Amino acid sequence: MGQTDEVRTQRDDIPIRDEDVERTFKYEVAHQVGGEGLLRCLKCGACSGGCPVGAVTDYRPRKVLGNVLLGLKDLVLSSDDIWMCAACFTCEERCVQEVNFTDIVTILRNMAVKQGHAARGYLEMARTVVAYGRVVPKTFAVDKMRANLELPPLQDPAMEELTKIIQASGFDKILALYKGGDKTQ
Amino acid sequence: MKMAIAWGCLVPSRRSLLGYEAATRKVLQHLGVNVIDVPNETCCAPFWMQSLDQTTSLALASRNLAKAEEMGLDMLTPCSGCFHSYKRVNHTIEKYPGVHERINSILRPAGLRYNGTVQAFHLVDFLYNQIGLDVIKSKMVKDFEGLEIGLRYGCHMLKPHEILNIEYSERPTFADEILEGLGLTSKQYTGRHRCCGGLLRGTNDDLADEVLKNRLEDAKEADLDALVTVCSLCHIQHDMGQRIIKNKYGIDDLNIPVLHYPQLLALAFGFSPKEIGLQQHTASTASFVSKLKEGATAQGGGK
Numbered sequence: 006m007g008q009t010d011e012v013r014t015q016r017d018d019i020p021i022r023d024e025d026v027e028r029t030f031k032y033e034v035a036h037q038v039g040g041e042g043l044l045r046c047l048k049c050g051a052c053s054g055g056c057p058v059g060a061v062t063d064y065r066p067r068k069v070l071g072n073v074l075l076g077l078k079d080l081v082l083s084s085d086d087i088w089m090c091a092a093c094f095t096c097e098e099r100c101v102q103e104v105n106f107t108d109i110v111t112i113l114r115n116m117a118v119k120q121g122h123a124a125r126g127y128l129e130m131a132r133t134v135v136a137y138g139r140v141v142p143k144t145f146a147v148d149k150m151r152a153n154l155e156l157p158p159l160q161d162p163a164m165e166e167l168t169k170i171i172q173a174s175g176f177d178k179i180l181a182l183y184k185g186g187d188k189t190q
Numbered sequence: 191m192k193m194a195i196a197w198g199c200l201v202p203s204r205r206s207l208l209g210y211e212a213a214t215r216k217v218l219q220h221l222g223v224n225v226i227d228v229p230n231e232t233c234c235a236p237f238w239m240q241s242l243d244q245t246t247s248l249a250l251a252s253r254n255l256a257k258a259e260e261m262g263l264d265m266l267t268p269c270s271g272c273f274h275s276y277k278r279v280n281h282t283i284e285k286y287p288g289v290h291e292r293i294n295s296i297l298r299p300a301g302l303r304y305n306g307t308v309q310a311f312h313l314v315d316f317l318y319n320q321i322g323l324d325v326i327k328s329k330m331v332k333d334f335e336g337l338e339i340g341l342r343y344g345c346h347m348l349k350p351h352e353i354l355n356i357e358y359s360e361r362p363t364f365a366d367e368i369l370e371g372l373g374l375t376s377k378q379y380t381g382r383h384r385c386c387g388g389l390l391r392g393t394n395d396d397l398a399d400e401v402l403k404n405r406l407e408d409a410k411e412a413d414l415d416a417l418v419t420v421c422s423l424c425h426i427q428h429d430m431g432q433r434i435i436k437n438k439y440g441i442d443d444l445n446i447p448v449l450h451y452p453q454l455l456a457l458a459f460g461f462s463p464k465e466i467g468l469q470q471h472t473a474s475t476a477s478f479v480s481k482l483k484e485g486a487t488a489q490g491g492g493k
Contacts (some may be wrong), residue, residue, distance in 0.1 A: 038286055040410045061404065111237075115242070126394070141203040154208055162231065165276070174246040174296045176242075
């Protein structure tokens, strides 16, 4: 994951050669739920202009979109960039072409996860939810703090339902990709 | 009025967020809203889970909605992340019937089904649109004349407005109107509508710090009596994160109280700072509480 004080040059990415380009990549993205807007992108840069992460790093949503439209599949899916979006939805709100960049980044992340590039922090949260039903497990300390504020005891999460949902959606298989040696960045 | 309520993961279990739940419960009860907790609530699987697998995320969020649907109630939540997840489910299944079928096929082994009939409300929107400022003002026993706060709408209560359908996010006013109705001055300041970086916490901490540092500097510059948040992540960032930013960047004089939105209503209704957990915040709220005592004027004889 890129450190914020690192200057990342673009020289590694150019020139773009035919062998790096997968021409159908943009259609692969556009045909998924929420990806329809991709092909409408004018690359105007309104997304980059409002980006709070772009304000402190050289991350640019427009560059991600440009690379997807060019067909640089391997570069996009293995890059840190797609994991830098903070999901504030400002780009989505401001885009005149209704490209819905945040949805597109979700599609790209989902594809990257299947290739072994999931962000470690999100994986850890997912493992916690799969094991305990919540991002913050219910503990004795939590119960005590709640009692002090006269709040009702926290109910146990419906683990049986949750486990069946995880199995039916195939998410257990996705997590299994990351068992043992961590493939993350 | 009766509503199902989903509290989320963070609100009912983090020390500094418990006051959000306490104040919400007290305010709603005081306003005559009967809330039933979603039975055995599980994680709503917000954006970070969507990032891993969108379908799983939608199915997990649908689980809690299905429970509200079984009870025949609409869903209320104080957490912007949960609100966003539930709104996204309803939006997605309406727009993509195939996804609706897929979600129900995932829910079936767990003995669940979601038909898409539950409306989701964010607490602050609910207070403004379903309760209304007049009713809220009629319950006030204190006002906050002279106090200046910075209200953060956060990202996930408003954006994208096509899905969340509350108010266009660039210049929202509804949540300010309630606070100004309580006598507070809600100050417009640079950065109040910008992202806090909360969703990067835990996965890219350096970046989360960098974004947060800008937000806290903005708030410090604005010279506020307190920040007010409506989102769990905004609160975690601005409240707990202050200590990190202080140490990491050597900013010594950073001590901004960060309150949860309904805590201000609870105070106006006459509840004590202690019963709504103000002592549990990481950044001390003492300076705000002391100004309250000096500045508050009892209009209805107190409680």
